[in-house]
Amino acid sequence: DAEITQSPRHKITETGRQVTLACHQTWNHNNMFWYRQDLGHGLRLIHYSYGVQDTNKGEVSDGYSVSRSNTEDLPLTLESAASSQTSVYFCASSPGGFEETQYFGPGTRLLVL
Amino acid sequence: GESVGLHLPTLSVQEGDNSIINCAYSNSASDYFIWYKQESGKGPQFIIDIRSNMDKRQGQRVTVLLNKTVKHLSLQIAATQPGDSAVYFCAENQAFNQGGKLIFGQGTELSVKP
Numbered sequence: 195d196a197e198i199t200q201s202p203r204h205k206i207t208e209t210g211r212q213v214t215l216a217c218h219q220t221w222n223h224n225n226m227f228w229y230r231q232d233l234g235h236g237l238r239l240i241h242y243s244y245g246v247q248d249t250n251k252g253e254v255s256d257g258y259s260v261s262r263s264n265t266e267d268l269p270l271t272l273e274s275a276a277s278s279q280t281s282v283y284f285c286a287s288s289p290g291g292f293e294e295t296q297y298f299g300p301g302t303r304l305l306v307l
Numbered sequence: 308g309e310s311v312g313l314h315l316p317t318l319s320v321q322e323g324d325n326s327i328i329n330c331a332y333s334n335s336a337s338d339y340f341i342w343y344k345q346e347s348g349k350g351p352q353f354i355i356d357i358r359s360n361m362d363k364r365q366g367q368r369v370t371v372l373l374n375k376t377v378k379h380l381s382l383q384i385a386a387t388q389p390g391d392s393a394v395y396f397c398a399e400n401q402a403f404n405q406g407g408k409l410i411f412g413q414g415t416e417l418s419v420k421p
Contacts, residue, residue: 239408252408284351295353298351
C-alpha cells in the first residue's frame with residue numbers, strides 16, 4: 195500500500211548540531227509539507243513544496259531548510275539546532291490540483307539539549 | 308491574520324452519546340474544509356472534508372455541517388465510542404489562492420467515558 199513515512203521517529207541532539215529529518219511518500223503526490231506541533235500552537239507550517247525543485251517558506255521557516263530532488267522525498271534540515279526547535283515534526287503530502295486533502299506521516303519527536 | 312479556531316478546547320461525553328465539535332473560521336474566501344483526528348503519538352488522520360458549495364456531508368458515523376453565513380463548521384460523531392477519544396482539528400483552505408496550504412485550528416480534545 196502507498197504510504198508516507200518519517201525517520202527517525204525519535205531523535206535527541208545537541209544545540210548547534212545539524213539535523214536532517216526524512217520524509218518519504220509513495221503516493222506520487224506533487225505537494226509535500228512540513229509542520230511542527232507544539233502545545234498551545236497546533237500545527238504550524240515550516241516549508242512546503244509543489245513539485246521537484248520547488249520549495250517555499252511557511253510561517254515558521256527560520257532555522258529550517260528543505261530540498262526536493264525527487265517526487266517521493268522532502269528532507270527537513272535544521273541547520274544549527276536550537277532548544278526552541280524541540281518539537282514534534284509532521285510531514286504531509288497531497289496530490290495537488292483540486293485534491294487538497296493532506297495525508298500525514300507518523301511524526302518525528304525531536305529533543306534538542 | 309485570518310485563522311481557524313475552535314469554540315471548546317475539551318469535550319467529555321458518555322459512550323454511546325453523540326458528540327459535536329465546533330469550529331469557527333474567519334476567512335470568508337475559504338472554500339474547502341477538513342476534519343482530522345489525532346490520537347496520542349500519531350499523526351493527524353483524515354476524517355471527512357466538505358467544500359463550500361455544500362452545507363452537509365456524511366460519512367460513517369460522522370457528519371460535517373458548514374454554515375457559511377456565520378462561518379461555522381461542526382463535526383458530529385454518532386454513538387461515540389472509546390476509540391473516538393482523540394484531538395480533533397479543523398482545517399481550512401483556499402484551494403486556488405493558497406495552493407493547497409491548510410490553516411489548522413488549535414484542536415479539541417474529545418474524551419469518551421465508558
